[in-house]
Amino acid sequence: MDPRYPRPLKIHLVSSTDSPEFTDFTQSLTRSRIIAFDAEWKPIRTHQSSFPTVSLIQLACQLISDSGESDDSVVFLLDLSSIPLPSIWELLRDAFVSPDILKLGFRFKQDLKYLSSTFSSQGCEQGFDKVEPFMDITSIYQHLQHSQPGRKTSKDIKSLATICKEVLGISLSKELQCSDWSCRPLTEEQKTYAAIDAQCLLEIFNVFQAKIIKEGCLIHSPTESTVNLGLKEVLEKLDVCNKIVRMKFHEALDIVRATTSFIYPNIATEEGMALRTRPRNTLPMDELLVRIVNKYGEEILLNDSDKRARTSKRKSKRRSSVGLICKEKQGQSFEDWQGPPPWDLTLGGDGHPKFLCDVMVEGLAKHLRCVGINAAIPYSKKPEPRVKNLLKNEQLLEIIETFQLKICEDQLMSRCTKCNGRFIQKPLTTEEAVEAAKGFQRIPNCLFDKNLEFWQCMDCNQLYWEGTQYHNAVQKFIDVCKLNE
Ligand SMILES: [Zn+2]
Structure with missing residues (x-):
């Protein structure tokens, strides 16, 4: 257990598709309703005409366990420097667009661009162009703030560390952020850091979801909207709401139980691999999650220009050895420059x-x-x-x-x-x-x-x-x- 993190984390480093961790990973994908994504890449110092190469993807999966509970979670660290990318491209793309999995991220569009370009450059030309349904932690944080009456909301874009501190009361260490993520093996600290960055997104979402349940605003039918209710009335209704939530949850559990009984044996025998050819191998979201997604869900779309690395104003020309120009020969007077410049x-x-x-x-x-x-x-x-x-x-x-x-x-x-x-x-x-x-x-x-x-x-x-x-x-x-x- 990491001293900076209040809960023990289950972390699996996946370095090849031929490993028990990979089997575990593919099985977990089919049992996840919510997955938080993050990615790490080597900080670049020189100009590159392409995006940086992502060397690690973290996926924190909120799992539905065999008993139907949904509070179990596990973090997978996919080592992109050792896994052949074509072997996981489809799996990831399916997860990105699966209607059964809510994806969470923190300012994830940039990560997706880099991921897409990393995969395109290694045999998966299509890369990635869509993540849906998706929720950004920044939006979740804003909803959390807005739902506190009388609280002044800030237009500042907060860092993830600040949001974690405010919402979860934990301090994230940022000192490893600029470490070299392309070096192998990863240190234990790097693994923990990477896992926490994804896990905390799940936890922030859970706080948000708990709040929604408490406020009950997504539980009532539209005619019973609580929009105009005062806090006192909402609290009075709370008991009723909780009962409704519980009831809905049990309905969802029945669906889960019914589905798991015939899905799990297949996973066990086919080790998750054959599942990719099946149109729908994930479990449906419960009703509350469906309502959250319908109300707050977003999508990330990458168009062609997003996929091209631009020469942005922050990273342009390669910093190479310095050439000498403006040079006049000794003894000659200054003359206008003629002919092509030395860097031609x-x-x-x-x-x-x-x-x-x-x-x-x-x-x-x-x-x-x-x-x-x-x-x-x-x-x-x-x-x-x-x-x-x-x-x-x-x-x-x-x-x-x-x-x-x-x-x-x-x-x-x-x-x-x-x-x-x-x-x-x-x-x-x-x-x-x-x-x-x-x-x-x-x-x-x-x-x-x-x-x-x-x-x-x-x-x-x-x-x-x-x-x-x-x-x-x-x-x-x-x-x-x-x-x-
Ligand atoms: Zn400087």
Whole structure:
């Protein structure tokens, strides 16, 4: 039992399809009404023209046990670095779209994009394009807040750690989040961390479901709506509601018992594999869950553009070795640049502009970084003038025009101006940023409650946020680089 988690967790690492854990996994899929998903991938430091490769999927399955109880759960960690992906693609896709399984996730669309691209690149071209029925923990959290009368609701997008703390009273450790998830074997801490991240989603949902049962608003027929009832009246009705819930639950149990008797023997003899060819091998949801799904359920759809990795403004050009340009030969006076630039493909370059700016044009280096161009400043003691213009903005335009650099708006603010580094993949929330900034950077109080996105440099850890200054700077570079023209 993990000291940070109040309940013992059942964790199974699945590393091959030829293992007892895999059999256990396929059986559990057929016995799950609710599955919480999460995924881990190796944090990327360099630009990649594709999404990061997911190396682990966590599935926390809420199981219906043989006796019909539904409070048992188990977490499977699917090791995508060792399982041949085509052997589990269908299984996962079926689970993603099964009407019998409610899927839970925390801001899961991004995970799904990465999963889809990981599977596409390894023999499952279709990837994944749909998760339904689905509920996002962020929406569940908002419903939980709204249902507390008089409570001020926040528009902030809270981190999962905060939601867990508030709803479950437990503290999630985030220190392993950026660990290398592609290294094997996974440490015990990594396994526990990964499992908790999925398990806590189930538990948050259970709190939500308990609340719905308590408030009874989904139990009555539409004509008996409790929408206009005060808290007191709701409480008075509670006893009645509980009876109705119990009754419905027993009806559901009867269905479950009736179904299990002929489904389980098949699972046992065919070890779960043949089940994939059957149209419906899962157990139907109970009535309460059906009502929750009908009222609160969402879907995640990936279209073709979602599946393509864009050169986003946060991760664009590959950071490769720095080329030297703007260089005049000793003894020659400065002349306009002629011919293709040194990074040109025909000259054996990699097509990515990079600049080495000496300390005389340090300001220009920062401006170049602001528009997403790789610009290094070497520790040179002998400054020589290399651009004609004296002002940074004009120097920047001079360089852009001389080398015919194509700057697009996506590139703006995509590099750390302090060190030329690249940013993390996912923005941080204010709270995460405050935590990340501890000890070296202060996040001004005035930024709280503004629902800003924070970006951290992967090299020097400097934090940036999209406040007024950011927007002014973007506008300025749009003007300087003449992107509007
Ligand atoms: Zn930096």
